[in-house]
Amino acid sequence: MTIAKPHISVQDLNVHIGDNHILKNINIDIPDKSVISIIGPSGCGKTTLLKSFNRLLDTTAEVKVSGNVWIDGENIYDPKVEITHIRKKMGLLSQRPYPLPMSIYDNVAYGPRIHGIKKKSELDAIVEEQLKATALWNEVKDRLSSSASRLSIGQQQRLCLARGLAVGPEIILGDESTSALDPISTSIIEDLFVKLKEKYTIVLVTHILRQAARVSDYIIFVYMGRIIEYGLTDQILRNPQETLTQEYVKGYIV
Amino acid sequence: MRLRKLEELFFKFLMVLATIVVSGSFFLIVGTVFYKGAPYMTWDMLTKTPGGGFYIGKEGGILNAIIGSMYIAGGATVLGLIISIPVAIYINMYMDGKKFLSNTLRMVFDVLFGIPSIVYGAFGFLIMVYFGLRASLLGGIIAVTLLVIPILVRTLDEVIRTVPLELRDAALSLGSTRWETAKVVLRAIKPGIITAILLSFGRAIGDVAAVLFTAGFSDNIPTSLHEPAATLPLAIFFQLGSPVEEVQGRGYASALILTIVVLIITLLSELLLKKLYKK
Numbered sequence: 001m002t003i004a005k006p007h008i009s010v011q012d013l014n015v016h017i018g019d020n021h022i023l024k025n026i027n028i029d030i031p032d033k034s035v036i037s038i039i040g041p042s043g044c045g046k047t048t049l050l051k052s053f054n055r056l057l058d059t060t061a062e063v064k065v066s067g068n069v070w071i072d073g074e075n076i077y078d079p080k081v082e083i084t085h086i087r088k089k090m091g092l093l094s095q096r097p098y099p100l101p102m103s104i105y106d107n108v109a110y111g112p113r114i115h116g117i118k119k120k121s122e123l124d125a126i127v128e129e130q131l132k133a134t135a136l137w138n139e140v141k142d143r144l145s146s147s148a149s150r151l152s153i154g155q156q157q158r159l160c161l162a163r164g165l166a167v168g169p170e171i172i173l174g175d176e177s178t179s180a181l182d183p184i185s186t187s188i189i190e191d192l193f194v195k196l197k198e199k200y201t202i203v204l205v206t207h208i209l210r211q212a213a214r215v216s217d218y219i220i221f222v223y224m225g226r227i228i229e230y231g232l233t234d235q236i237l238r239n240p241q242e243t244l245t246q247e248y249v250k251g252y253i254v
Numbered sequence: 255m256r257l258r259k260l261e262e263l264f265f266k267f268l269m270v271l272a273t274i275v276v277s278g279s280f281f282l283i284v285g286t287v288f289y290k291g292a293p294y295m296t297w298d299m300l301t302k303t304p305g306g307g308f309y310i311g312k313e314g315g316i317l318n319a320i321i322g323s324m325y326i327a328g329g330a331t332v333l334g335l336i337i338s339i340p341v342a343i344y345i346n347m348y349m350d351g352k353k354f355l356s357n358t359l360r361m362v363f364d365v366l367f368g369i370p371s372i373v374y375g376a377f378g379f380l381i382m383v384y385f386g387l388r389a390s391l392l393g394g395i396i397a398v399t400l401l402v403i404p405i406l407v408r409t410l411d412e413v414i415r416t417v418p419l420e421l422r423d424a425a426l427s428l429g430s431t432r433w434e435t436a437k438v439v440l441r442a443i444k445p446g447i448i449t450a451i452l453l454s455f456g457r458a459i460g461d462v463a464a465v466l467f468t469a470g471f472s473d474n475i476p477t478s479l480h481e482p483a484a485t486l487p488l489a490i491f492f493q494l495g496s497p498v499e500e501v502q503g504r505g506y507a508s509a510l511i512l513t514i515v516v517l518i519i520t521l522l523s524e525l526l527l528k529k530l531y532k533k
Contacts, residue, residue, distance in 0.1 A: 056423050059350050088429030098421045101442040111428040160424065167428050 003029040006070075007171065007201045008053060013067035015048055017060060022048045024225045026067070030218075035193055035202045037212035037233070040222035041253050046205040049222060050173050053203065054090040055083055072170070088115065091164025091200075093177040097156035099148035100163070104140050107148045107159055111167035130162040134192060154185025161192065172196065174204040178211065190215050209249065213237055221245045223253070287513055291506030299507055304473045316508050320515075321475045322483035325391055326465060327458035330398035331406075334454055335447075337399070338406035343436045345407075346414045347422070360411065366404035372463035374401045379467040392479040394469025401464045402454040409453055413446030414439060445530045452523040456516055462487040486512045 006029035013026035023045050030036055038046045051057045055076055057065060068075045076086045088111075100107050108127040117123060127144070131137040136158045140151070148159055157177065164172065174193070178186040193202055193215045206212050212219055212233065219236040221229045221244070229236060229245045240246045247253050298315045305314030349356040378397025387393055417439050425435040440447075462485075470482030471492070486508060493505030 054427055056427060059419075059422065059426065061350060061353050063351075084429040084431055087427050090427065092423065092427035094420045094423065096420070098418060098424045100421070100425065100438055101444075110425075114428070114430055114434050163424075163428065173427075 003031045005032060006030055007032040007072070008203070009070040010052075011068040011070070013049075013052060013069065014065070015045075015052060015057065016064040017048075018062045022225055023052070026227055028220065028227060028230060030201065030203065032201055033197055033199070034217040035197050035204065035215050036218045036220060037216035038203065038205045038220045038222060039207065039209065039212055039248070041248065042207065044222045045225040046222050047175055050175055050203060050205050053171070053173060054087050054092060056087075056092070058083070088167050089169050090171045090173055091161070091167070091169040093157070093161055093164060093172065093174040095176045096180040097153060097160045099151070099156050099159055102148065103145045104148050104151070104159060105144040107163050108166045111163060115167060126166050130166045131159075133165060133196075134158040134162040135188060136162060152185075154181050154188065157181060157185065157189060158192070161189070165196075170200060172200050172202045174202065174206075176205055176207065179207075186211075209237065221248060223248070284513065287506055287509045290503065291508075291510035294500070294503035294507040295510060296507075299504070299511065303475060316484075316486070316489050316504070316511070318473055318475050319484040319486045319489035319508065320511065322391070322394075322469070322472075323459050323486040323512075323515075325476065325483060326394045326398055326469060326485060327455050329391075329395040330402050330458045331451055331454045333395065333399045334402040334406045335451065338403055338410055338450075339440070339447075341403075341407050342410035342414055343439070345411060347432055347436050347439070360408070363404045363407045363411075367408055369404075370463065371401050371461050372466070374398075375464040375467050378464065382468060388480075389468060389470030389482050390480045391469060391476045391483040394465045394483055394485070395479075397464040397468040398458045398461065401461060402458050405457055406450050406454050409450040410443075410446065413443045413450070416446075417442050445527050448523055448526055448530070452519060455519060459516065459519075460487060460512065462491060486515070 008030040010026050010028045010030075013023055014021070015023040026049065038049060040046050048057065051060075052065065052069060053071075053076075057063050065077065068077055070076070071086070071089065074081065074086075100110055102110070105127055108130050109123045112123060112126050117126070128137060128141075131140065136155060139155060140159075148156065151159060157180075161172075172193075178189050181189065190211065193204070196202060197217075204212075204216065216233050218231065219233050220227055221236060221240075221242075223244050229240060229242045231241075236245060237249055240249055244253070296315070298313065300315055300320070301317055302313075302315040303318045304316070345356050345359055374397050378393060378400060381396065382388070382390075382393045421442060422435050422439065425438045426432075430438070465485045465488060469485055469488075471484050471488055472482040473484070474481070476483040490505050490508045490512065493501050493508060496502055496505070
């Protein structure tokens with residue numbers, strides 16, 4: 001599939017962890033301002049692929065990465081590139097929420113603060129804006145200074161999203177972001193993804209096909225470290241071209 | 255069937271017995287110290303330095319040793335933390351790809367952990383001789399710091415490893431540098447740092463061998479780092495060595511004081527931990 005103006009462009013990406021060849025010759029273009037789901041059986045390399053986009057793989061032991069990932073025309077695996085500025089472009093939402101050990105307010109203000117915003121009024125505005133964007137403001141506006149760990153897990157996940165949005169990213173990476181949540185919190189997060197794609201490129205790893213169907217515009221099917229098929233959501237789920245994709249979509253491979 | 259029941263009973267008996275022996279000896283130790291020391295526990299013991307003829311059991315107290323021990327244990331713990339926190343952070347957060355090196359370092363600290371304190375005392379003494387220092391508060395603090403660093407590093411290391419990697423990833427993915435991420439991790443392990451401080455302080459205040467050559471002993475409360483300082487364990491040691499019954503009694507009273515000091519520290523840190531966890 002060719003994308004006219006890709007936001008993320010992966011070229012010949014290979015990832016080894018120890019003796020395992022996790023990702024094999026990944027070449028893919030990810031379009032701007034849409035939701036892309038990465039699906040595939042567990043252990044296929046979905047999460048590794050996601051983490052290669054913001055170089056979080058760097059902290060994994062014994063990891064070897066070759067190939068290029070271009071974001072806005074900048075190769076993030078270029079040794080000269082400054083890593084904190086790459087990561088700032090991307091918000092990460094992990095499987096379970098991990099709020100920082102500080103107050104609700106400080107969680108959202110943390111990112112802007114480390115990137116140099118000091119003024120209280122500016123921070124206040126960012127915190128309010130992002131908590132509103134993640135539909136959390138009304139629930140927490142009276143207790144911004146209480147500890148983030150006191151929120152429910154669904155609220156914590158939205159707080160983590162707000163925290164990520166507060167640094168002004170272009171891309172949101174979600175790693176099975178709803179797998180620890182109840183159905184109501186899940187649907188709130190899913191609705192947020194659909195709403196947020198107006199402003200952001202959203203890449204999600206999910207093992208729930210119905211979720212991929214609900215939120216994504218495109219689907220990437222990964223199997224054993226290779227991209228098997230990539231296309232529009234409808235096409236992948238209703239009319240897959242590859243046998244492996246057909247089998248996965250029908251539930252023969254789990 | 256009967257055999258299985260017997261087996262169950264037998265091992266339960268063993269477990270109960272072992273538990274009784276362990277907890278029993280705890281009460282026996284505290285009880286003995288209390289029984290022998292309580293008659294000699296006077297207000298003077300806590301508030302006065304040894305008066306004339308203390309060694310033959312006349313008057314005064316062991317305030318010099320109480321203060322000396324606090325100075326040394328406190329100083330060593332503070333100094334130890336200043337050195338240990340960066341080490342623990344470095345091993346855990348800056349040596350990602352170098353598993354061999356970080357594991358070797360951990361092993362080194364395990365070995366240091368196991369070295370008897372007299373060796374640290376001797377080493378501290380050599381350093382002092384080299385720098386031309388005499389037995390002093392400073393010397394004691396340096397030797398005890400050497401002693402507690404491995405305890406602090408290994409405790410902090412274990413605690414940092416309990417922090418979920420995802421929390422670090424969260425901070426990193428917001429564009430934090432490693433040091434900024436480390437600060438987040440440090441916030442997350444606040445209760446663990448308190449545990450480490452407690453362990454270190456407890457070990458430092460009770461150790462004799464490390465201070466034997468290095469801190470010296472004095473009847474006065476040290477007013478500078480270069481004066482010799484008395485310590486509780488040494489005070490106990492000297493007093494118990496006396497043939498005079500009254501001085502021996504004071505020795506037990508000193509042991510009682512040391513036990514109570516450690517007890518208070520333990521209870522205080524428990525309280526602090528509870529408060530931190532509540533948050």
